[in-house]
Amino acid sequence: MTSLLDIPYQVVITSDDSQIAFDAAVNETHSGKMTITDHPVEQGANVADHAQREPDGLEINGIVSNTPILLNFDETVQPSIPGGDPLNRAQDAYDEFTRLKDTAALLAVATELRDYVDMMIESITVRRDKQTRHILDIDLSMREFRKASVESIAAPQPVKKKHRGGGGGGQDDGRKNTKDPAAEVGNKAESVLESFANALDRSRGGQ
Secondary structure, three states: EOOOOOOOOEEEOOOOEEEEEOOEEEEEEOOOOOOOOOOOOOOOHHHHEEEEEEEOEEEEEEEEOOOOOOOOOOOOOOOOOOOOOOOOOOHHHHHHHHHHOOOOOOOEEEOOOOOEEEEEEEEEEOOOOOOOOOEEEEEEEEEEOOOOOOOOOOOOOOOOOOOOOOOOOOOOOOOOOOOOOOHHHHHHHHHHHHHHHHHHHHHHHHH
8 A cells, every 4th residue: 555655554453462454444433522520510621521532543444455555576475463364364354454443452553544553453454255255344333442550558557546544555435433323322222311300300309
């Protein structure tokens, strides 16, 4: 495939252990989206807090042929994937694209417009008939896989409360009643009876 400047280029898809270059990229669809809040935002607020970038999307209609057009006469047909069969390029490419999709492989995609990283294949569509059985005419739908970084911090140690009134540690449970409630009620009852007896003696003495 050649650009408008007649400089040869290919759409190349690379994984950790494989690489596929289309013989021709018929068309590409690049998509990017921002989700923007529907609610009014106060004047002066940080706009970035109310808009979120969605994962990028890329759709490619590409062709891999068993007999690709060679730009130079001294070139030889190369496999479509490393270690593949030069005479079975279309089938090898299809099998590899299927493997990358089924294993959710993260891909780097190089196009003339821009380069992508961390892309995943969402769907594969292949058109084939008796006239195109020696080529792979494939549609790839890819989407960016977003990663988030998580920061871990140490939790603060709880502060121990000092124990009131005396030595020894431990948690302060508030004031404690140190008197025996039953003895305290008995003392009050004896005091009332004693006051009553004294009043009775005084009344008798006055007669």
